[in-house]
Amino acid sequence: xxxxxxxxxxxxxxxxxxxxxxxxxxxxxxxxxxxxxxxxxxxxxxxxxxxxxxxxxxxxxxxxxxxxxxxxxxxxxxxxxxxxxxxxxxxxxxxxxxxxxxxxxxxxxxxxxxxxxxxxxxxxxxxxxxxxxxxxxxxxxxxxxxxxxxxxxxxxxxxxxxxxxxxxxxxxxxxxxxxxxxxxxxxxxxxxxxxxxxxxxxxxxxxxxxxxxxxxxxxxxxxxxxxxxxxxxxxxxxxxxxxxxxxxxxxxxxxxxxxxxxxxxxxxxxxxxxxxxxxxxxxxxxxxxxxxxxxxxxxxxxxxxxxxxxxxxxxxxxxxxxxxxxxxxxxxxxxxxxxxxxxxxxxxxxxxxxxxxxxxxxxxxxxxxxxxxxxxxxxxxxxxxxxxxxxxxxxxxxxxxxxxxxxxxxxxxxxxxxxxxxxxxxxxxxxxxxxxxxxxxxxxxxxxxxxxxxxxxxxxxxxxxxxxxxxxxxxxxxxxxxxxxxxxxxx
Amino acid sequence: xxxxxxxxxxxxxxxxxxxxxxxxxxxxxxxxxxxxxxxxxxxxxxxxxxxxxxxxxxxxxxxxxxxxxxxxxxxxxxxxxxxxxxxxxxxxxxxxxxxxxxxxxxxxxxxxxxxxxxxxxxxxxxxxxxxxxxxxxxxxxxxxxxxxxxxxxxxxxxxxxxxxxxxxxxxxxxxxxxxx
Numbered sequence: 001x002x003x004x005x006x007x008x009x010x011x012x013x014x015x016x017x018x019x020x021x022x023x024x025x026x027x028x029x030x031x032x033x034x035x036x037x038x039x040x041x042x043x044x045x046x047x048x049x050x051x052x053x054x055x056x057x058x059x060x061x062x063x064x065x066x067x068x069x070x071x072x073x074x075x076x077x078x079x080x081x082x083x084x085x086x087x088x089x090x091x092x093x094x095x096x097x098x099x100x101x102x103x104x105x106x107x108x109x110x111x112x113x114x115x116x117x118x119x120x121x122x123x124x125x126x127x128x129x130x131x132x133x134x135x136x137x138x139x140x141x142x143x144x145x146x147x148x149x150x151x152x153x154x155x156x157x158x159x160x161x162x163x164x165x166x167x168x169x170x171x172x173x174x175x176x177x178x179x180x181x182x183x184x185x186x187x188x189x190x191x192x193x194x195x196x197x198x199x200x201x202x203x204x205x206x207x208x209x210x211x212x213x214x215x216x217x218x219x220x221x222x223x224x225x226x227x228x229x230x231x232x233x234x235x236x237x238x239x240x241x242x243x244x245x246x247x248x249x250x251x252x253x254x255x256x257x258x259x260x261x262x263x264x265x266x267x268x269x270x271x272x273x274x275x276x277x278x279x280x281x282x283x284x285x286x287x288x289x290x291x292x293x294x295x296x297x298x299x300x301x302x303x304x305x306x307x308x309x310x311x312x313x314x315x316x317x318x319x320x321x322x323x324x325x326x327x328x329x330x331x332x333x334x335x336x337x338x339x340x341x342x343x344x345x346x347x348x349x350x351x352x353x354x355x356x357x358x359x360x361x362x363x364x365x366x367x368x369x370x371x372x373x374x375x376x377x378x379x380x381x382x383x384x385x386x387x388x389x390x391x392x393x394x395x396x397x398x399x400x401x402x403x404x405x406x407x408x409x410x411x412x413x414x415x416x417x418x419x420x421x422x423x424x425x426x427x428x429x430x431x432x433x434x435x436x437x438x439x440x441x442x443x444x445x446x447x448x449x450x451x452x453x454x455x456x457x458x459x460x461x462x463x464x465x466x467x468x469x470x471x472x473x474x475x476x477x478x479x480x481x482x483x484x485x486x487x488x489x490x491x
Numbered sequence: 492x493x494x495x496x497x498x499x500x501x502x503x504x505x506x507x508x509x510x511x512x513x514x515x516x517x518x519x520x521x522x523x524x525x526x527x528x529x530x531x532x533x534x535x536x537x538x539x540x541x542x543x544x545x546x547x548x549x550x551x552x553x554x555x556x557x558x559x560x561x562x563x564x565x566x567x568x569x570x571x572x573x574x575x576x577x578x579x580x581x582x583x584x585x586x587x588x589x590x591x592x593x594x595x596x597x598x599x600x601x602x603x604x605x606x607x608x609x610x611x612x613x614x615x616x617x618x619x620x621x622x623x624x625x626x627x628x629x630x631x632x633x634x635x636x637x638x639x640x641x642x643x644x645x646x647x648x649x650x651x652x653x654x655x656x657x658x659x660x661x662x663x664x665x666x667x668x669x670x671x
Contacts, residue, residue, distance in 0.1 A: 007600060008610050009633040018604075044633065055631055057593040064593055082600055085633055087591035088581075090551060091617035092625035 002030045002075050005082040013040040027058055028071040030081060045083075055086030101231050101256060101320045107132075107139040110164065116208060120162050128324040134162060138208075140321045143167040143230040145218055145246055147198040149296065149306030150236035150260050150313065152184035157314035159202045159209045163321070166202065167212040167230055170194045181303035218242055220365035223249040232320055234258040234313050238295060240287045241368035247272060247280035248365055251356045256320055256329075260313040263293070265302055267309035267335040270328045270347065271316050274356035277330035282350035282357075287372040305337050388459060390446060390471040392479045399423070407446045408439070410458045411477075419489045421448065421480055432458045436465050448473035448480075450491075530637055530653050531669045536574050541648035543576050544616035544641045550585040553577050553615040555599055556637060557608040569611045569637065588627070589615045612637030619643070622650040624663045632656040637666065 004020045011018055015038065022037070024030030031052070035042055047053050058065045059082040065073045075081075112120070112134060123129040123137075140163050144151050147170040158166055174182075174189045174197055182194075189197035195213045202209050214226055218237075227233055227249050235246045235257055243259075250257040256273040259280065272279045293299075312333065319325045334343045355362040398405060399422065409416060409424040416426045427435050429449070439445055445467065447455040452475050459472045473479070481488040543552045558572040579585050580592035591613070603609055613636060617623075622642035624632075632638060634656045641651045653666040 005600065005604075007633075008603070009635040012635060057596075059593070059597050062597075064597075082597055084593045084596045084600060086593060086631065087553070087596055087613055088589060088631045089615060089628040089638070090584075090588035090625065091620035092587065092627050 001077050002027075002079045002081045004030065004034060005080065007083055007085050009085060010041060010044055010083065013044060014038050025075060026071065027060065027065055027073045027075065027081065030075065031058070031071065055088060057084040057086060058082070059084055100323055102136045102139050107136040110135040110138040112138065116162070119206075119208075123161070129322060133322045133324070136321050136323070137162045137318070138164040140232070141165040141167065141230045142317055142321075143169065143227060143233045144236055145169045145233065145242065146236035146238065147182075147184060147194045148172070148178065148236060148238060149181045149262065149301065150310040151198075151234075152182045153307045153310035154234055154236055154260075154314045154317075155198060156184055156201065156205060157311060158317060159206045161314070161318055162206065163209065163317075165210045165212060165230075167214065167226070168195060168198055169214040169216070169218045169226065170198070171215045171217055181301065181306050183307065218245060220245060220367065223365060224253065227253055227255060230255065232256050232258060232317050234260075234317055236260065236310065236313070240293070241372045243280060244287065244371060245365065245368045248355055248362065250274070251279050252364070258313045258316045258320070260306075260309045262296075262301055262306050262309050264299055265305060265336060265338045267305055267312075267337070268332060269309055269312045269316065269335075270330075270332045271320070273329055274349075278347045278349040279353060279356040281355055282353045283332070283347060285350075285353070289373060302337055308335065308337065388470055388472055389474050391474050392483050395446065395473060395480075396484050405446055406439070406443050407448065408458070409477075410447055410449045410455050415450065415491070418491050419477060419481070421477055421488070424448070429454045429458055432461050433465070436462060436467070439467070441467050442469070444469040444471065446471045446473060449476045451476045451478050530569060530571065530639075530666050532571055534670055536571060537651060537668070537670060539574050540614050540639060540641050540651065544618075544643040544648045545646060547579070547616065548643050548646045549618045551579055551581075551587065551589040551616050551618060553579050553589040553591055553613060555591070555610055556612045556614060556639065558611050559607075560609055560611070571611065572608055574614065586618055587620075610636075612639065614639035614641065616641045616643045616648075619645065622652040624654050629656065629663065632663075634658050638663075639668070 001021065001023055004022055006014045006018050006020065008018070014020060020034065020038075022030050022033045024033055035045070045052060045056055052058075052071070058071075060068060060073055060075065060079055065071070112131070116138075117124065120134050123134050124131055142158055142163050142165070144155050144158070144166060147155060147168050151168070151170070155166060155168065172194045174185045174192055174194055176190050178185060179187060179190070184201045185194065185197045193215065195215050199211050199213065202211055214222075216222060218226070223245055233246060233250050233255050235243060237243055237246065247257060250272065251274040254275060256271055257280070258269075258271050260269045261267065271277075312335075316328055319327050330347050330349075332345045332347050334345065335341070349356065351358045354360060395407075405423065407421065407424040409420065409426045410429040410432060411426070412428050413426065427438070439462070445462070447458050447462075447470065449455040449458075452472060455472050455476065459470045462470055475482075477488065478490055481490050540554070543554060546552070554574055554576040556571055556574055559570045561568045561570065577591050577595055579589045580595065581588045581590045599610060615638075617640055620642060622640045624638065624640065628638065628640075636655070638654045638656075639651060640654065642649045651668060653668050654663040655666060656663055
């Protein structure tokens with residue numbers, strides 16, 4: 001039997017007691033009983049092999065058991081065992097230093113009104129936030145590139161959390177097809193600018209937030225000027241040139257870039273911060289060939305997916321501001337919404353990266369459209385001669401005149417199921433090259449798709465195969481619906 | 492529908508494009524800490540730590556933080572009553588290491604019982620090093636204790652910080668030092 005004296009540091013693992021009475025004829029037996037009865041102590045007392053940590057000393061009475069028989073030291077009734085923690089340490093390489101994104105002077109100077117203290121009370125009672133953290137949020141300036149699918153939940157949660165200044169870069173207008181996922185905008189906002197709509201949503205959620213709007217295209221000409229005043233940039237864009245631009249300007253200005261992307265049912269997120277880890281170019285040194293990666297309009301997207309990824313981005317931005325938790329620096333989070341799986345891949349900084357590596361070759365912003373091989377803002381229609389075009393009005397006239405026409409629809413089967421033009425045959429764009437044999441080179445072939453872009457691509461493919469009598473329907477089935485037959489649904 | 496999924500050769504190429512990653516080991520998650528995130532010291536107390544650090548320079552100084560614990564349902568407040576310098580019992584390498592010998596610690600623990608003043612934590616200095624916990628500090632630390640570190644650069648005390656070891660021993664949570 002022994003009375004075991006527990007040091008203050010370990011009392012919470014011993015039921016809050018500073019003294020325990022335990023059975024045992026030797027020190028080892030008492031220790032075993034202690035471990036059995038208070039298993040919470042184990043991780044503090046024992047190493048991975050189950051041995052007593054070398055900086056835990058056990059005293060029997062006034063004597064260190066190392067000077068006696070160690071753990072085999074025999075005990076008589078009511079001997080006193082003191083667990084003496086070794087107190088040691090020293091200078092050396094610091095542990096991963098705390099991530100400070102917000103200037104401490106700025107956050108100390110932030111003030112919260114009583115109203116705000118009530119508003120954020122559920123934050124203030126968290127040890128990881130508390131008043132100090134809420135002031136950091138208030139002092140923080142976060143730039144959101146894009147107020148669309150990713151930007152919507154991101155901006156809303158940053159506003160709710162009390163981020164003092166939210167910058168938004170978006171010059172787009174709310175479109176009806178946005179509402180399936182861009183929840184910062186509502187039905188009544190269709191036709192208004194996304195900036196107007198976002199400002200109102202933010203004001204409704206949290207009037208304490210200052211919104212700085214940039215209703216302009218984010219380009220090499222203005223990127224540095226816009227980004228320099230912010231602490232964190234969150235990338236919610238939908239095209240590759242802007243992603244590379246955002247990355248480069250953040251690397252050059254030393255800002256963290258919270259990245260998120262979506263494709264159909266899958267999402268990705270990470271934090272690029274060149275000082276502490278890889279950048280976007282370390283991961284993707286080259287953009288994909290233009291036209292390879294479909295946009296949401298072309299590939300489709302499950303509406304809630306950008307909601308999830310945008311919230312993850314908001315979470316990361318908030319963690320960077322507060323300096324808590326493990327940010328996704330050097331970690332790529334992969335999410336599959338259908339399988340409901342999260343995976344993570346470790347990312348390494350590339351020492352040969354042209355912008356953040358050891359010998360950077362890129363020292364200023366470049367022409368990103370050219371870098372991504374795109375001539376216009378979005379994949380512009382391939383150049384098609386006006387002699388190779390036919391308007392829907394002209395087409396309708398020829399159909400009404402009783403002409404027998406070969407009209408090929410190059411959309412996908414599911415689009416064909418949604419809406420089709422009369423008398424058309426479906427050959428999806430991806431199959432045009434292999435199935436060109438089904439078409440007669442001597443007949444005039446009229447091609448259409450949804451908007452005229454894909455059919456222009458198909459036209460050029462067939463021209464390359466020696467077809468000469470080709471016509472592209474300008475504006476596609478969308479134009480047909482608008483100008484000829486409104487009963488044909490637009491989608 | 493099958494045509495849409497398989498006939499679209501572009502999708503397969505796109506997935507391959509996105510599969511070019513570097514692989515490595517996984518990351519770890521910290522657990523949450525305690526609710527005590529602030530320690531209050533008087534001006535005299537911080538001055539005492541500073542001057543102890545300066546006296547012992549270029550060696551690390553160490554001392555114990557004694558006081559009271561006031562607990563209620565949600566929280567535990569520590570009130571610092573006394574800062575007592577201790578001997579750095581390291582046999583060698585005292586410029587970069589400190590050790591409170593088991594004998595000193597044993598004596599302190601028994602005094603705790605006699606006086607009622609509890610051991611709340613320890614302070615030590617980092618000569619010519621930043622006031623940030625090191626790997627060694629983490630390996631040898633205990634949760635719950637407050638660790639105060641004062642940086643002493645070329646004999647002059649500089650920044651002072653306070654830390655608590657996370658419950659899963661992975662990281663230190665920083666604490667505010669309130670002077671009052």
